[in-house]
Amino acid sequence: MEYPSYYPLVDTFRSGYIDNRFYGLIYLSDKCGNILKFKGEDNGAKFYLRSLFKPIQSSILTDDKIYNHFKFDDKELAIMQGSHAGEPLHIELIKSILSKIGLNESCLLCPPIKPLNTDIYDRDEPFLSPVYNNCSGKHSMMLSCCVFNDFDINTYIEFSHPLQIKIKEKLLAYANTNDYTETRDGCLAPVYGLKIQNIINAFLNYYNDKKNFDLINAYKSNPYIIGGADNSGKRTDTKIMELNPNLISKVGAGGFIYVYNTISGEFLLLKMAQDNNKIREIIVLEALFRLKWLNKRYYDEYIRTEDNEETGKYVFNF
DSSP: OOOOBOEEEEEEEETTEEEEEEEEEEEEEOTTSOEEEEESBOTTOEEEOGGGGHHHHHGGGGGGGHHHHTTOOHHHHHHHHSOOOOOHHHHHHHHHHHHHTTOOGGGOOSOOOOOSOOTTSOTTOOOOSGGGSTTHHHHHHHHHHHHHHTOOSSSTTSTTSHHHHHHHHHHHHHHTOOOOEEEEOTTSSEEEEEEHHHHHHHHHHHHTOGGGHHHHHHHHTOTTTTTOEETTEEOHHHHHHHHOTTEEEEEETTTEEEEEETTTOOEEEEEESSOOHHHHHHHHHHHHHHTTSSSSOOSOOEEEOTTOOEEEEEEEOO
């Protein structure tokens, strides 16, 4: 097994001493997939795509124009590709998708978990339905494809299911490789591991495939739908895309995020060694500022006490 050499991307300093050090890999490629800049070495290791995978998984909707058959609108197409916070507007969209395909939320095979935003609900809400899962958009998309193709809806998350075989084939074609590993994501759906270069190839080919333009435009036009706000505030994807509408952002569990520049065609990929959403966001916002994809630093550069006093600072090593 190959092991990546993670780079110390950022340190937190307090009183002149390093308090924490956060490691990761960061890559910038041009529109052709050539690596322009990087920190850290992947060493040929494979990384599971996790929720980065959702836009490519959703591209299965372009087969036979499935999304036109069910008359899905842009917001519904967006939430199928996103990692939503489980707010009421997100839940209503999932229910609308399921209604259009003649199913209900009991057909979703993602686990029933609390939404990412619980602050807006009654404290005693049990959240027993899988519709609150932040991957329920992806699962409703998969059910849509099953209904259209007359595939079994009770086994759609199995690796051997014809839908999952088609999704894997599409990913490997975009990535230009047959070298992969596989596992289940947190939501139980199949997910695959690829080398960094193949990940970059896969997304650049996805974004340059004209068949996907309706899906891409739906995602790009609905930055709140694809993320929203969790208990800490606006989610990273929503924040970045609202700051610059020419950027497409997608986070993934395990410390992943990519940002695609629709003007230059460049692709920024960050994989953290630690799964820390706050630090991941700070690093990517700093990278976007340095690339001039954002016009200023949209994060607090200082470490603060609980009464908001400055007590330290983030120091970047890239």
